[in-house]
Amino acid sequence: MSSPGGQASATAAANEPLRARVLRTAQEVLHWTPLTLTLLFLGQLFVLGWLPAGREEARLDRAEAEVRARAEALRTEERELTEEARMLQDPIYRERVRKSLAVPGGEPLTLERARTGSQP
Numbered sequence: 272m273s274s275p276g277g278q279a280s281a282t283a284a285a286n287e288p289l290r291a292r293v294l295r296t297a298q299e300v301l302h303w304t305p306l307t308l309t310l311l312f313l314g315q316l317f318v319l320g321w322l323p324a325g326r327e328e329a330r331l332d333r334a335e336a337e338v339r340a341r342a343e344a345l346r347t348e349e350r351e352l353t354e355e356a357r358m359l360q361d362p363i364y365r366e367r368v369r370k371s372l373a374v375p376g377g378e379p380l381t382l383e384r385a386r387t388g389s390q391p
Contacts, residue, residue, distance in 0.1 A: 355382055358382060358385060364385060367380055368380045
């Protein structure tokens with residue numbers, strides 16, 4: 272059952288002039304504008320700021336790991352080359368290489384074999 276007051280307000284709303292309805296709608300829109308603008312700003316911040324920043328962070332983390340691995344490989348190579356240079360300057364090592372080359376049918380001494388200490 273509808274109350275007589277409910278019917279009266281529905282009838283009054285229907286008879287309300289267009290200008291008054293537009294004014295009331297504009298007031299409602301203005302009432303919700305701060306919340307709407309805030310939500311739009313936060314949405315834009317999320318879509319155009321936070322998501323791309325997260326992707327960029329992940330890309331930079333991968334690049335950092337790659338650079339660190341390459342730097343470690345270069346440090347290892349540098350240590351090996353320094354050791355090799357030291358071995359090549361050692362007169363005892365050079366004499367051992369010369370003797371290994373003088374043995375017929377023998378395998379010549381290499382840096383790898385010299386490092387491990389294995390004999391031909």
